[in-house]
Amino acid sequence: MPSKLVDKYFRTDSLPHIWCPGCGNGIVTRAIVKAIDNLNLNQEDVCIVSGIGCSSRASGYLDFNTIHTTHGRALAFATGIKFANPNLHVIVITGDGDCAAIGGNHLIHAARRNIDLTTIVFNNNIYGMTGGQYSPTTPTGDKGTTAPYGNIDANFDLCELAKASGATYVSRSTVYGANMIIKQVEEGIKNKGFSFIETITICPTYYGRKNKKGDAVDMMNYLKENTVNKIAYEKLSEEKRKDKIIVGEIYKGQRPEYVEEYEKIIESF
Amino acid sequence: MAEKIVKLMQGNEACVEGAIAAGMRFYAGYPITPSTEIAELSAEKLPRIGGKFIQMEDEIASISAIIGASLTGKKSMTATSGPGFSLKQEGIGYAVAAEVPCVIVNVQRGGPSTGLPTSPAQGDIMQARWGTHGDHSIIALYPSTVREIYDTTIKAFNLSEKYRTPVILLMDEVIGHMREKIEIPDPDEIKIINRKKPNVKPDEYLPYKIEENDMIPAMANFGEGYRYHVTGLIHDETGFPTSNHRIAENLVNRLVNKIKDNADDIVEYEEYLMEDAEQIIVAYGATARSAKSAINQLREEGVKIGLFRPITIWPMAEKQLKIIAKKVNRITVVEMNMGQYFNEVDRVAGKYTKVDKYSRVHGELITPEEIVSFIKEG
């Protein structure tokens, strides 16, 4: 029951939230909480770290150890927290700009270390908080307030980036499939290493409006119609693959985890 | 009585030893001359005592990581120089706003920009004070000998814990790299201050609530059962963001006043041959060493001159300087920058006496001879 989740894990005195009607951030936030609940984690042992952006406001609404950091640096703060207190389950909430533009360097290095953090990127393909400027995941050709003639930058495939950088769990989901987000966050938390979950979310206010994507319902429908899993994607013709969003587990691997490796050094003395 | 341990130590090493004695158990940094030895020695020593060292991908990540670590209760430090200190400014502001204790060492080098990487300079006096944006308070300490580096590093941790603030330790390249004999104090002789912990149950805890007559809120550590929110946004006593103008003004005032109103506790300085002095030199760090020997020479020639050496650079020893200014007929500020502290001394003392400056930015130590001739010129 949603209300039970809200009562237990949301700071009801910090609500109502700042998100626009139709924004996908609430779906992702609820899914994260549901995953934590499913895993039966102690609230005291969970730390939620976020950067700056609409999505990063989620930390304040949640009743755990929470920290809303500086723009782009959530993973660096989280690294300090996890390394200093390995007993905490550290979950990072970040936006596409937060994590892949200003925080891109921290992303690749956190993944490279395979430090036990679970990162959930709320990818809305735009800078929401600052009013609709293009981000590293705005598709080439799409518009933002700072790309009035269409974005000429190539957009990142965040999952490929995380995988190539060394993350040991990488997956993608969308706000159309909340159950998939829940499952992926659970997997991410269970993975002893750096987990990266990209959730495609919707920003009807800026990305939607700038790019004539319709209202929230239209945007959800778009996600529904354009989402395929990896196996189905492989079977598609080159032409049909265009614009398709691959969801599901993208990569799972095993590598030594950073904090554990350091503990071995400590124990050697 | 246990025998005193006397060691020949480099300044940067004394900083690490002092930090560990103060309780540092977490270090995050990015290498940069002339501070690198602090990272190297922390990497070597920390795991041996159960502490943690991490080389982050840059200085922004380093300050972010130490703030995160401090929130879990670990005394944390980072060290840098010049360009790295610039990069840390946003994080320093965050630690000010969220009131997270941490120590930032800046072994200064010549600037601006990449500047003179291996030369001494004292050009970051104002950046230490105002480097991060917005109105805020800061504590900055400035040792002048290797032994004093050891002591001020401990003091930096103590003040950061007591006042829940980042503390900046400004060092000179020459002292960071100089070797001097120092007597390591007995651990029992070292005074250690730890952050004040909440004395209420978790469900009654308001993370930014202050008690009467005390401007420092009690601090729970992440993972100890007190769940709360930390943000760099203006927040109320619950820790949640607010745009209430009255709360905003109160918070900024408190952040500034908790340092300003406790200046008597924070400010430390040395006075040398001040008793009968008709004029004084104000100098800090390595420059104060040259000033001392200049004063000795001048005294031999009958000049009644003394030294006022701030060890606490920020907040400034305004009260003391004002009293001195009323007694002497000249204050000369000697520093390896274009007059950054001079401007402040002049603001405080200029009404009462003549304030001169002798400043050099050539990447070399100011010599006693230079000071002697400047003083004699009048």
Ligand SMILES: Cc1ncc(C[n+]2csc(CCOP(=O)(O)OP(=O)(O)O)c2C)c(N)n1
């Ligand atoms: C150092 C710094 N630069 C710029 C900003 C302004 N800023 C705040 S949020 C943001 C972008 C947020 O975009 P994203 O991370 O995609 O999150 P969203 O708001 O879309 O959820 C920017 C540029 C800032 N707060 N700090």
Ligand code: SF4
């Ligand atoms: S601007 Fe976009 S991302 Fe931000 S709250 Fe509104 S809909 Fe959501």
